[in-house]
Amino acid sequence: MKTLKIGVMLLALLLAAMVMVPMASADEKQLDEQSAVSSNDVVESNYVSISTAREHAIVAILDFSSKNLIDQIWNGATVDPKPQLIYDLNGKILFYQFSAEKKGEKIGEILVSASKVLGVSVQKISDASSYDL
Structure with a gap:
């Protein structure tokens, strides 16, 4: 029981x-x-304004140039104030891609995070893509 x-x-x-x-x-x-x-x-x-992102790109170029981490061709380069916007799958701005120019020619690209959530501001500095030339 x-x-x-x-x-x-x-x-x-x-x-x-x-x-x-x-x-x-x-x-x-x-x-x-x-x-x-x-x-x-x-x-x-936590979006970053385009002007702030551009300032980060300029500072990164100056810093890398002073430490000889990028080619000498980057010395005196200017950053185009109008970036290409790169979006994520949800349609939110993910990155700003700025063009680096010297004497009117595109010499490289700087990829900057569009939001502080991504952590590091400058994600990539690279030479100009061959399909852009």
Whole structure:
């Protein structure tokens, strides 16, 4: 008789646990959707202006040139104030791609993060792409 009562109690607890699991899963899905929305808000609220991004690109070129980390051709280069905008899959601005020019010719590209969330400001400094020449 005692084992029957214990069995019924365990069965009742198991049934109660089974009822609670879908409820907890629904809350987790709702939290995931809320965190996705809030992460988009975080990215947008931490956007960097184009002028600030351009300043970072100029400082990076000067810093790299002073340390001889890039070719001498970059000395005296100017950064085009109108970048090409690169978007992510959600349609948010991800990067600004600035052209580096010297004597009217494009000599390279500087990729700058459009949001502080990405961490490092200047992502890449490279020579001009062969398809751009």
